[in-house]
Amino acid sequence: MSNIVTKKRDDYASLTGPQKASMLLLALSEEQSGKLFSMMEDEEIREISQAMATLGSVNSEIVEKLFLEFAEKFSGSGGLVGSFENTERLLAKVLDQGRVSQIMDEIRGPAGRTMWDKLANVNENVLANFLKNEYPQTVAVVLSKVKADHAARVLGMLPEAYAMEVIQRMLKMESVQKDVINDIEKTLRVEFMNNLARTNRRDPHEMMAEIFNGFDRNTEARFTAALEENDVEAAEKIKALMFTFEDLSRLDAGGIQAILRVADKDKLTLALKGAGEGLREMFLGNMSERAAKILREDMEGMGPVKVKNVEEAQTYLIRIAKDLADKGEISLSDGKDGDELVY
Numbered sequence: 001m002s003n004i005v006t007k008k009r010d011d012y013a014s015l016t017g018p019q020k021a022s023m024l025l026l027a028l029s030e031e032q033s034g035k036l037f038s039m040m041e042d043e044e045i046r047e048i049s050q051a052m053a054t055l056g057s058v059n060s061e062i063v064e065k066l067f068l069e070f071a072e073k074f075s076g077s078g079g080l081v082g083s084f085e086n087t088e089r090l091l092a093k094v095l096d097q098g099r100v101s102q103i104m105d106e107i108r109g110p111a112g113r114t115m116w117d118k119l120a121n122v123n124e125n126v127l128a129n130f131l132k133n134e135y136p137q138t139v140a141v142v143l144s145k146v147k148a149d150h151a152a153r154v155l156g157m158l159p160e161a162y163a164m165e166v167i168q169r170m171l172k173m174e175s176v177q178k179d180v181i182n183d184i185e186k187t188l189r190v191e192f193m194n195n196l197a198r199t200n201r202r203d204p205h206e207m208m209a210e211i212f213n214g215f216d217r218n219t220e221a222r223f224t225a226a227l228e229e230n231d232v233e234a235a236e237k238i239k240a241l242m243f244t245f246e247d248l249s250r251l252d253a254g255g256i257q258a259i260l261r262v263a264d265k266d267k268l269t270l271a272l273k274g275a276g277e278g279l280r281e282m283f284l285g286n287m288s289e290r291a292a293k294i295l296r297e298d299m300e301g302m303g304p305v306k307v308k309n310v311e312e313a314q315t316y317l318i319r320i321a322k323d324l325a326d327k328g329e330i331s332l333s334d335g336k337d338g339d340e341l342v343y
Contacts, residue, residue, distance in 0.1 A: 022052035209241035274310030
């Protein structure tokens with residue numbers, strides 16, 4: 001019987017997966033093997049343990065072949081997938097949920113390798129609203145660590161007297177001790193970045209409203225009707241959050257002019273041909289007399305147009321409006337108490 005077992009261990013091609021795994025674990029240190037076992041399911045542990053207990057003597061050449069195969073597959077498979085979900089699942093095996101949430105909130109925050117890189121990707125209005133509650137000296141240190149153009153925009157949004165105090169501190173500031181920098185970084189991470197990451201998590205209804213905005217009207221009506229049959233409350237929330245072409249009438253003159261500056265002329269003409277008279281005149285009224293005359297003539301010269309093409313052109317203008325709103329160049333009002341919609 002022992003001769004048969006030894007023969008099997010000399011034949012690499014006959015080894016099963018659990019046998020290869022058990023050989024690999026035996027070749028590692030007890031500490032390393034223990035860490036790997038701690039990450040396995042109970043059934044996996046039982047299967048590998050059984051193979052390990054009956055493995056017998058293994059030829060050194062077989063062990064060498066195993067490590068070569070492992071190295072080749074590990075380096076050439078391209079099978080590793082890094083994602084927020086995989087990272088969170090792995091952290092949950094070794095850390096408590098509170099610590100996992102804190103780490104994931106931080107890495108989901110604005111992109112950047114260091115805290116100062118991350119701040120460069122935070123909207124200046126958001127950063128200014130946080131910093132105005134800090135000591136002027138703290139703000140002076142923060143603004144001295146970010147790029148000059150970003151610091152300028154933040155300063156411009158702070159109350160004037162407070163901004164001047166910060167400027168005076170920056171002018172008189174000498175080298176800052178490392179422990180002070182570390183304390184400020186810790187404050188930013190704990191009190192600002194984590195809260196920012198949490199508030200930046202998108203509501204699923206907002207996400208679906210944006211998707212519905214991309215549908216043509218027939219598809220939108222079909223999905224809305226189906227959703228209303230299954231979840232009336234969700235359907236109502238989505239409809240309330242959707243920004244339609246007609247909602248462009250709520251823009252002020254500056255918002256309309258901002259769209260006119262970047263919109264493709266042919267798509268603008270097509271979109272306005274299918275628009276209501278009030279919205280069409282609103283756009284024409286924010287153009288020069290000559291440009292408005294040309295646009296009217298272009299619309300008249302088009303003749304009949306397909307509804308689908310008009311809807312696509314109107315969706316194009318909606319996307320322009322949302323892009324401009326995301327950049328802070330225009331404000332999308334919901335028409336209720338002057339509240340601003342955030343996209």
